Amino acid sequence: MILGLVAVAVFGPGLLEDANSDLEGATAKESSPLARCDLLQEGPCSWSDGSGEWQISLSELGEGTQGMEYQLTVVTPERPERFLAVLRGESMYMGEYPVPLGNRDGNEYSARFTAPFCTVDATMTWRIDLQQGQQPIEGIPAKLVFQAEPH
Structure with missing residues (x-):
């Protein structure tokens, strides 16, 4: 029993400081969420990274x-292989829907798709994540979202 009290007295303050610093780090990360770019309301969305300029737009067909039906167009500074846009429910989880992006001209890629229908929420918000094969494309400074039209 005395050995337990000595261990708490010796190691306890250090453990508390480590726990507090971990908590502060998590709070700092959570307090700086990505900006949102609504592709239908604000689009096209553009940004730069180390490889050059990106632009993504979405239109209703x-x-x-x-x-x-929607038309997604992405202009990239490079030519990614197995380029995908993955639809994920932002307002509620409805699975993941990969949408292959085909090369149209130069570094311009596009896809035509229909967002899955949500029977619970007629104003379903979807997020579009860009991937090269199974790997997410890093450095996108905003969540790329759109609100699906009800049927």
Whole structure:
């Protein structure tokens, strides 16, 4: 029992400081979330990274057989292999939907897709994450989102 009290007295203050510094680091990371770029309301969204200029835009093409169809266009500074846009529910989890981006011209890629329909929330917000194969593309300074049109 005395040995336990001595251990707490010796190691306790150091453990508390480590726990507090970890908590402060987590709070600092959480307090600086990514900005949001609504591709339909604010788009196109642009940014620069070490490899050059990026631009992404989204447009509504009209009602298709499966719902509202969208055209996603991405202009990149490089030519990624196996370039994907992955749809993920932002307002609620509805799975992940990979959308392959095809090369149109030079460093311009595009895809036509229909966002999955949500029966619970007619104003479903989707996030678009860009990937090269299974690897996320790093350095995108904003969450790329859009609000799907109800059917």
